[in-house]
Amino acid sequence: MNPFFKRSAAVMFAVCAATQGAYAAPRQDERPNQDQVVQDGIAVKPLNRNRIGSVWRDIAAPEEAVNEQAAQQYLALMSKAKQEGALVPESDPQVQRLRAIARRIIPNTIRWNQDAQQWKWQVNLLKSDEVNAFCMPGGRIAFYTGIIDKLRLTDDEIAAVMGHEIAHALREHGRDRQSKATATGLASQLGGAALSAWLGVDVRGATNAAGQLLVLKFSRDEEREADLVGLDIAARSGFDPRAGIALWNKMAVLNQSGAPIELLSTHPGGSERIEQIENHMNVLLPLYARSKGVPVDRLPPYRSNVAQR
Template sequence: MRTGWVSLSLAALLGAGLISGCQSTTYGGATHSSRSQFLMVPSAEVNQSAALAYNKELTKAREAGTLNTNKAYVARVNAISRRLIAQVGVFRPDALSWPWQVNVFQSDEVNAFCMPGGKIGVYSGLIDKLKLTDDELAAVLGHEISHALREHSREQMSQEVAKQEGLSIVGALAGLSGGAIDLANVASKFVFTLPFSRTMESEADIMGLELMARAGYNPEAAVDVWRKMEQLGKSGAELLSTHPSSATRIQDLQSHLPQVMPLYEAAKNKYRSTP
């Protein structure tokens, strides 16, 4: 994908007071999903560019006749997404007012995403090949939404900007500057191409676990998703990978179930008669 990023310099960002420095993008919730993050690329720039890229993908899929072609899948994904989005205020209240969008792409790819600012996409292959239940689909969507809430793409881009400038984090925050940065290349790498770090993937797993529990979906289903992924052969080895292995993810998810099961028990009756 290509986005509408402009070239910015670190000096310009510093001069405009746009570097956020070290902070957390979210409150912790019951699972304490919070961590100090290095954020020097403006959130507004990230979200705007992600929205442009998302619209390009919609246009491409529409022209190919692969956008929202399965009405049953579209209804399921939208219903589950609405319930999850209703809970995001626990972690960051401003996300409740994001211009959320949800679409389903007809594709054999076993994947889903949530771009910065709340742009959700689900590939039909994810549902078809894994035979996902609603609870399991909620686990996947909760995970992807959590990446957006934590602004993991913005965090990775910020790290890359500092690296390209040849500055340490301390130097960047002290006001040192370098040459111009092509954020278009950074965006294409870190939003759409390269995987998130192990830490980010683990954060999204656990925050997503809490989101789905609060939305009345059984968090135990998150474990089932990764067991299915293992069977499909998509997990890969943890060594030489930036992602945790499926075995590690399952163990981590199981260790957090005691924190979120009471949330699920409190919420499930509310949604008993809804998808």
């Protein structure tokens, strides 16, 4: 073989090995039902505790350590926000609104992760212009006033955001991302160093970049999963899943100034998310209709607000 092609093949092999070698492939007889679980038309990856590679995951990010770390970080963030006057008081109508929505959503979280029934749920609101919200492991939720005010969110749209963020915690995406980042980082470093020594050329940058792109791919997949699981939870709780479409249309208006390139973004594009939600509306709308005790064809059209620029 020509030396150039030999080296090129070696580089490609190392990149693939660096990005995939950290996870042992399941045996052929274990592959059925390992790739996804379908609940009422929504396909998700099984929680890693039931998959090959869970031993590495528990070493890299044990559940108890992740939950404890999340609790400490959340407490520190709320304490700092209170000191700086950024923690909205519990008596504020917006805080009460968020907590009322959460109380309806929380009972429907257990079907996606049984551990959620032991979580110590918290919901707080922070004064910030940032358009953001999050849910840490263990059910610790925070909204920023910016996302409510700038998007003029309805209760259904707040439920879509809250369900999405809760879904990340339920499906253990943060823990998985931490484990995958650790694993791919280690694999790419080892693979890159070994290949560099053999070729006499430093290719660690290529293998590290490949590892980073793999982690980004996982993140985009997690965002897609969280969109659907979150709307499933919201719909079962009596919130209109069509709010997810309105939400991303509002986000599109807000982001008209420019968006990151899809390949290098940890989030799918808004149009892609809307298309996925629309494709699952035949699954989501019946859940919402059932919560309201009416047939799907008797549901009124969804009404939203116009996002402010």
